[in-house]
Amino acid sequence: MTSYKDLGLVNTREMFAKAVKGGYAIPAFNFNTMEQMQAIVQAAVETKSPVIMQVSKGARKYANATILRYMAQGAVEYAKELGCPNPQIVLHLDHGDSFELCKDCIDMGFSSVMIDGSSLPYEENIALTKKVVDYAHKYDVTVEAELGVLAGVEDEVASEVSHYTKPEEVIDFAKRSGCDSLAISIGTSHGAYKFKPEQCTRDPKTGKLVPPPLAFDVLHAIEKKLPGFPIVLHGSSSVPQDEVDTINKFGGKLPDAVGIPEEQLREASKSAVCKINIDSDSRLAMTAAIRKYLAENPAHFDPRQYLTPARENMKKMYIHKIVNVLGSNDKL
Ligand code: G3H
Ligand code: 13P
Ligand code: ZN
Numbered sequence: 001m002t003s004y005k006d007l008g009l010v011n012t013r014e015m016f017a018k019a020v021k022g023g024y025a026i027p028a029f030n031f032n033t034m035e036q037m038q039a040i041v042q043a044a045v046e047t048k049s050p051v052i053m054q055v056s057k058g059a060r061k062y063a064n065a066t067i068l069r070y071m072a073q074g075a076v077e078y079a080k081e082l083g084c085p086n087p088q089i090v091l092h093l094d095h096g097d098s099f100e101l102c103k104d105c106i107d108m109g110f111s112s113v114m115i116d117g118s119s120l121p122y123e124e125n126i127a128l129t130k131k132v133v134d135y136a137h138k139y140d141v142t143v144e145a146e147l148g149v150l151a152g153v154e155d156e157v158a159s160e161v162s163h164y165t166k167p168e169e170v171i172d173f174a175k176r177s178g179c180d181s182l183a184i185s186i187g188t189s190h191g192a193y194k195f196k197p198e199q200c201t202r203d204p205k206t207g208k209l210v211p212p213p214l215a216f217d218v219l220h221a222i223e224k225k226l227p228g229f230p231i232v233l234h235g236s237s238s239v240p241q242d243e244v245d246t247i248n249k250f251g252g253k254l255p256d257a258v259g260i261p262e263e264q265l266r267e268a269s270k271s272a273v274c275k276i277n278i279d280s281d282s283r284l285a286m287t288a289a290i291r292k293y294l295a296e297n298p299a300h301f302d303p304r305q306y307l308t309p310a311r312e313n314m315k316k317m318y319i320h321k322i323v324n325v326l327g328s329n330d331k332l
Contacts, residue, residue: 001109002029002107002108002109003109003139004058004091004109004110004111004131004141005140006109007072007073007076007091007109008073008077008087008089009072009073009076009089009090009091009100009109009111010088010089010090010111011111011112011140011141011142011158012026012052012090012092012111012112012142012144012180012230012275013142013180013183013237014198015050015088015090015274016180016181016230016274016275017230018331019075019230019274019275019328020228020230020272020274021228021292021309021326022331023269023270023271024269024270024274024326024328024331025233025265025268025269025273025274025275025276025326025327025328026049026050026051026052026090026274026275026276026324026326026328027049027051027052027055027276027277027278027318027321027322027328028052028054028093028094028232028275028277028278029051029052029053029090029278029279029282029318030054030055030056030059030277030278030279030282031053031054031055031059031068031071032058032059032063032231033063034071035307035310035311035314036282036286036314037053037071037072037074037075037312038078039282039311039312039314039315039318040053040075040314040318041075041078041079041087042082042315042323043315043318043319044079044084044087044089044318044322045058045079045082045083045084045087046319046321047217047319047323047328047329047330048084048087048216048330048331048332049322049328049329049330049331049332050089050090050220050325050328050331050332051088051089051090052089052092052275053072053075053089053090053091053092053294054070054091054092054093054094055068055091055093055094055105055110056093056094056095057095057096057097057101057145061221065104065105065108066108067097069091069108069109069110070133071147072089072109074092075087075089076089082083084128084332086175086267087332088331088332090111090112090236091109091110091111092111092112092113092114092144093105093109093110093112093114094114094277095113095114095116096113096114096116096132097116099115099128099131099132099135100263102106102115102132102135102136102143103132103135104134106135106139106141108157109113110141111141111142112141112143113132113136113141113142113143113144114143114144114145114146114183115128115129115132115143115144115145116145116146116183116184117129117145117146118146118147118148118150118183118185120151122169122173122289125145125146125147125173125177126176127171128174128176128268129143129145129178129179130176130177132176133139133177133178133179134178135181137178139251142180142181143178143179143180143181144179144180144181144182144183144232144275145173145177145179145181145182145183146182146183146184146232146234146241147164147165147166147169147170147173147182147184147185148163148164148165148166148184148185148186149181149320150185150188150189150190150234150235151189151194154303163185163220164184164185164186164187164215164218165185165186165222167218167221167222167224167302168223168225170182170222170225170226170229171225171226174226178265180230181219181229181230181232181274181275182221182226182229182230182231182232183231183232183233183234184218184222184231184232184233186214186215186216186218186219186233187213187214187215188197188214188233188234188235188260190234190235190279190280191235191237191280192237192239192244192254192257192258192280192283192284193256193257193258194211194235194237194239194258194259194260195209195211195212195258197209197256197319199211199212200212200258204269207232208241208258209256211258211259211261213264213282214260214264214268214325216264216268218265219228219266219268219271219272219273220271222272223271223272226272227272228272229272230272230274230275231271231272231273231274231275232274232276232277233265233268233273233275233276233277234277235260236265236276236278237258237259237260237263237278237280237281238260238261238265238281238325239257239258239259239260239280239281239284240259240261240284240285240317243281243284243285243287243288244257244288245286246289246291246292247284247288247291247322248283249292250288250291250292250294250295251291252291259281260268262324262325265325266324266325266326266327269325269326269327270327276321276325276326281317281321282314282318284309285313285314285316285317286310286313286314287290287315289306289309289310289312289313289314290310292308292309293306293309293310294306295307303320
């Protein structure tokens with residue numbers, strides 16, 4: 001058993017309370033590689049932002065769970081080395097799908113876990129979430145739950161349609177499950193294709209897709225039911241069109257990729273939404289930089305040559321989100 005406290009990590013409790021009160025959101029960036037980890041830490045330190053570094057089941061499979069745990073511990077030390085004496089870094093399990101996976105993460109030093117029972121019947125979601133909460137709270141680890149289903153693919157849980165969270169269920173769910181934060185469904189979804197073209201309109205000037213707005217009425221109804229309770233938004237990448245264009249220009253094929261407009265995330269950050277999940281935008285920033293670099297430098301084959309601009313491009317994106325979208329800068 002390793003306590004996250006010995007690794008210099010923090011849980012989300014105080015961080016979320018401050019964010020809700022201060023009208024900003026904490027960035028939750030997924031990481032699978034050393035370059036993503038370095039870019040996240042550099043961005044958080046330079047902007048003086050708390051940050052959640054999250055690991056999915058797929059990330060554990062790709063990079064190895066132990067390696068990722070040590071990378072998070074390394075992230076804390078790296079932040080100090082970069083001149084941040086008291087970094088606020090959470091190591092979070094993203095979309096945990098079983099008690100055993102959550103327990104394994106808690107036992108190896110994670111400071112926060114998500115148990116995603118959103119695809120289960122209501123009572124089963126409560127029971128599974130409560131089981132995880134009971135174990136996690138013994139070690140002061142915080143737990144994110146999910147109510148409502150996002151369209152698209154949630155790791156291995158596929159859903160064709162999105163079912164918005166029902167505001168009338170949230171009080172009962174939060175009370176009986178004991179969760180510390182709640183991920184809700186208000187129209188975001190995972191990946192780089194958040195909406196089908198037929199769900200969007202087209203900008204007559206650029207021809208680009210304009211997605212339908214998020215269900216702010218549902219968010220506000222939930223906030224009324226649970227005043228001050230930490231709310232989480234998954235599937236919140238904006239799918240920047242310049243990155244998509246770069247990928248397509250240099251041999252990629254991402255037709256009609258579309259994300260959540262940043263103005264809407266900016267607005268959500270000012271509410272009880274205090275954690276915003278971003279993964280796809282990092283993938284796009286990395287891939288765009290690598291494709292461009294390799295197309296322009298066909299004779300280069302040292303990974304450090306193309307991973308350096310990839311890391312820089314991700315860092316630029318992370319800083320932009322922190323400062324211009326979530327507002328979590330200057331909070332350390
Ligand atoms: O919500 C899903 C995250 O973007 C993680 O994706 O399961 O492909 O690592 P992944
Ligand atoms: P995106 O695919 O929009 O980046 O969402 C990531 C996410 O929700 C991770 O849990
Ligand atoms: Zn998610």
